[in-house]
Amino acid sequence: MNLRIIGLWMLCYLALTAAMYFDLGEQEEKCLIEDIPGDMLVTGYFLMEHWDGKNNFNSPHLGLTITVRDPNHDIIMKKRYGKFGKFTFTSHASGTHWLCMQSNSTKFSVFADARLRIHFDVQMGEHSIDPSAERHKHTVQNIEYSLEHLRDQIIYITRQQDFQREREETFRQISEETNGKVLWWAVVQTSILLSVGFWQIKRLKDFLIAKKLV
Known part of the structure; x- marks a missing residue:
């Protein structure tokens, strides 16, 4: 019974947090x-239910396997x-991280050809919004918790700005390298065209001299 209450509570929380x-x-x-x-703490919440909204399956074998990979595709x-x-x-x-979820369900734990709906939310920061904070409304603890969450959000925004600056610097270096390669390619093309032009002029001049037309 407690698990059903917790599951319903988690569903309400995920719905309210969009x-x-x-x-x-x-x-x-x-x-x-x-x-x-x-160096960022990431917190994720999830809830599984039938796609039609009937959350009435109680198989102990039903669940999710969550795998997180870093930008180098190493498993964190x-x-x-x-x-x-x-x-x-x-x-x-x-950098880019992959959050992968795989169902542990089989035809023995859900109906054949059934689809599962996964409610999922990701938050970043040491003091992410915890559903249990609702229990402390109108209390000093809730105010302190909100201040800690606000402070962590500021830290998160600062790190995001640093991360974006790193990406901009990387893109700028790539753009400069690409522009340099394009410039050299244009110089090579121009040199080839001039060489071919001079060669054609020389061949035409030699032909006219050989035919005694000039």
Whole structure:
């Protein structure tokens, strides 16, 4: 009974935070791509239910396997969870991260050809919004928690700005290298055209001299 209450509570939280949702089939894997700054704590919440909204399956074998890969495609985290839960990891490098989810379901745990709906939300920062904070409304603890969350959001924005500056610097270097290569290619093309032109003029002159036309 407690698990059903927690699951319903998690569903309400994910709905209120405008979390995304998508469908997932048996043993199917889907990945989300997130640009994450380095040394950033990332927290994710998820909840599984039938696509038609009937959350009445109680198979202990039903759950999600979550795998997180860094920009070098190295696995940061891989863990199996139940039908709902929370996971955290810390990014070691700035760049694109892959958050992959694979269903543990089989035809023995869900109906054949059934689709699962995955509610999913990702937050960044040491003090992400925790659903349990609703229990402390109108209390000093809630105010302190909100201030900590605000401070972490400022840190997150600062790191995002640093990350964007790093990307801009990388793109600028790539653009300069590309422009340099284009310039040299234009010089080579011009040299080839001039060489071919002079060669054709010389050949034409030699032909006219040989025919005694000049």
